[in-house]
Amino acid sequence: MSVESNGRHPAAVAADLAPxxxxxxxxxxxxLLNQDTPVLTAAFVAERLGLNRTTARRYLQSLQRAGFLSPSFGPGPLLDQLSSLVSVRQQILTFAPAIMRQLSDSTGLTTVLSFLGRTGAVVTLVEEAGQGTIILTVRVGTVLELKAAQTRVLLAFASDPAAVTRAHAALSPAEAARERDTLAGVRRHRLAWADLGREGLASAAVPVFATHEVQAAMAMLGTTAMLGPDRSAERVAALEQAAQTLSSMIAR
Incomplete structure (x- = not known):
């Protein structure tokens, strides 16, 4: 009898992957919704998908109750919500690079923009410092650690409570409680510092608001000599201003 390397039977794996x-x-x-078909009917769905009309109508009604379709079987509020999210992210990715470039040039520090992934902040944009012989940076696509400044910002303002629970699942109860206290401070001050246990390195992050919610986190990376809670008020102020500028440019 064949068994997958993870100990599961191939039939069980296939069942999980089956549509x-x-x-x-x-x-x-x-x-089926498009510019030429803004509203669906049971007859149209049945014809295009090879269903009987009763089944087609049941699908339309179920999708309407779930919010995917409107009462007239056009695009519903849930599709509008998802479309808005995509639009907001596209705007952020359009406007952020120039703002981040200016911030990096004025502070001499690498600036980073991240969105919240399943377990932490996911680095999406990076503008490296153009000065100095040593440049601190991070790769696009990196999933940042739980105690990274950007992850803390995004979890502190996460609209889904399950996001924090999921992220803290591997922590002990005492560690999770300490991290929740830290996130409460981030919400109060709208500013997070990294706590990664790496001597000599520092990172600060602030939220980027749009549609009344935090959509992204913007951060600066530097050495503790250049960036730290007790010695970088001017740089932090520049970071906060850059995030506010980006927030103001996103359509609400």
């Missing part, structure tokens, strides 16, 4: 028919069919129904 869920109802979800696939719902996706196919939603995919």
């Amino acid at each position: 869920i028919q109802s979800i696939d069919r719902a996706a196919n129904v939603l995919a």
